[in-house]
Amino acid sequence: MAKSRVAPGQHDLTQHYRDVRALSEALCAPLSDADATVQSMPDASPAKWHLAHTSWFFETFVLRDHAPAYRPFDPHYAFLFNSYYEAEGPRQARPLRGVLTRPPLEDILAYRAHVDEALLAALPTLPAPAQSLALLGLHHEQQHQELMLTDMQHLFSLNPLEPVLFETPRSKPAALPGSIHWIEGRQGLVEIGDDGKGDFAFDCEGPRHKALLHPHALAHRLVTNSEWIAFIEDDGYRDPAHWLSDGWTWVQAERVEAPLYWRHDAQGWTRFGLDGRKPVNPAAPVCHISFYEADAYARWAGARLPTEEEWESGALNVAPTSGNQLDGAECPRPQATDGRASLTQMFGDVWEWTGSGYRPYPGFRPNEGAAGEYNGKFMAGQFVLKGGSCATPRGHVRPSYRNFFYPHQRWQFTGLRLAKDL
Structure with missing residues (x-):
């Protein structure tokens, strides 16, 4: 509740x-x-x-x-x-x-x-x-x-006609963002979770509590489609060294070779969206990937996924109404960043997988009654995602917001940001 x-x-x-x-x-x-x-x-x-x-x-x-x-x-x-x-x-x-x-x-x-x-x-x-x-x-x-x-x-x-639901204007080719810049995060004890200052928060966002952050850095932007294509071309989906055991079993059983909705033909990579099938934009954030894929890519890149605490601490000074979010009855799609060196794309574009399991915070108590079933009973076997997406209504998310999905699910607008230890 x-x-x-x-x-x-x-x-x-x-x-x-x-x-x-x-x-x-x-x-x-x-x-x-x-x-x-x-x-x-x-x-x-x-x-x-x-x-x-x-x-x-x-x-x-x-x-x-x-x-x-x-x-x-x-x-x-x-x-x-x-x-x-x-x-x-x-x-x-x-x-x-x-x-x-x-x-x-x-x-x-x-x-x-x-x-x-x-x-x-x-x-x-x-x-x-x-x-x-x-x-x-x-x-x-x-x-x-x-x-x-x-x-x-x-x-x-799933329709062979691949219908268009929302028309979108033809977008101008975006320049590929430069190399990732690493932004050093806070260290030591920090407070995360709902701070009680807003008009609303879901119960799973609290209580506010202290967390210990070890030396780390976050990538200043999301991983792009061009970087994901490099992972594919380096046999990232075929090398078990990058994958968790459950993830490797999933990749083989489902014959996963690329993000959901991607297809490769003589013209290159395309993706399907609510605007129909379009060429993959190399500069846009990769989207529709599972936790297993995000974790494998991070290992391949010599990095890791951020923890929920690291991500939230990094987002505290970023306006949650910023970024590419849903503003009306329009076609959502991830967009390329402008390449700034500071933390960008923290809100909007794609939900960002973290390496943190969706579990209750210290002192969490679900509310009584049926409305208390809203979040608490799902706190097992899922991973936390942060930041909202291009399909999240603007004004809906905040740094403490906790989305959660099972590690194999990828039909949502899900992507990743890298993190590393210092």
């Missing part, structure tokens, strides 16, 4: 609600009912389900408990659109979300309108705890906006 320090202003929360809800629908506007229904793999969800689930969240945790006059749009939706909240009862199995050809998309949009009308009417009288739950719901929906985009991309990549 969220940690709320200050009840958000009524006007600010109302406008924020309108903006977030409108963006979700704008991102899905190019989709047909069929596009919005299909599920491409168990890790992904149909766009229609994302639109409904985020509405179910507001209906269940805000309206049901804090707006006595509210009546559900359809009682069946409690089963269809619960995600993983055991306290809320049984639900549609995750791998079977794509069989929900009914309700149609138009009914889901009507459901959203029903929830919006009730929520906006209730906001002026909601007590502070309920307003905090509404704010949590908005941050939750922003997470699903990014998931919708990555799930759409995966779905469309």
Whole structure:
């Protein structure tokens, strides 16, 4: 659940609600009912389900408990659109979300309108705890906006027609960034985690605590596609010396030879995105790689992945609203850096794998009730990613933000920054 320090202003929360809800629908506007229904793999969800689930969240945790006059749009939706909240009862199995050809998309949009009308009417009288739950719901929906985009991309990549969802202007060739500069990080005891000064943080971001940093340095920029191609050409995917044992097993079993969505032909390397298939931009950050791949590349490069603590400490003086992030219903894609020698690309472009497992901070306690299932029960077997991506709504992330995925997953906008010991 969220940690709320200050009840958000009524006007600010109302406008924020309108903006977030409108963006979700704008991102899905190019989709047909069929596009919005299909599920491409168990890790992904149909766009229609994302639109409904985020509405179910507001209906269940805000309206049901804090707006006595509210009546559900359809009682069946409690089963269809619960995600993983055991306290809320049984639900549609995750791998079977794509069989929900009914309700149609138009009914889901009507459901959203029903929830919006009730929520906006209730906001002026909601007590502070309920307003905090509404704010949590908005941050939750922003997470699903990014998931919708990555799930759409995966779905469309499986179509031999490789459809274009968002048109993008032809980009000018970018100069390759220069060599990596190493930026020495803080040493000794530092404080990381939610500092309690903002209006919102997820519970997994705290408590704030001390961490010991040994001498280290971070690369000033992300690893680029051209550098990744050098790894491929040096048989990086074929040399077990670079790989963790589980990673090597995964590479062989899945026959992985390049980042997800890449293809090589007579014209060279191309990648598939929401703007269709395009040539790989050598200067842009490498994207759609797993933790296993990121770790192998770092070993090949004579470096390592940063720890979560090193990354967060390095990002403290970087504006979290900077960088290439999602600003509207547009096509997200990683962009080349301008080559500055200071830490750059810390926010936006790609989520950065760290070498840190997703585990609770000292003193962490999940909140009681169903909303307390939001983060804590997933703290096993996953790795932390930091910094947001080109598909993360601007204003959603901060240095303490902790994303997390399993080490084999790579359909998200995931990349890497190198680190090294000093």
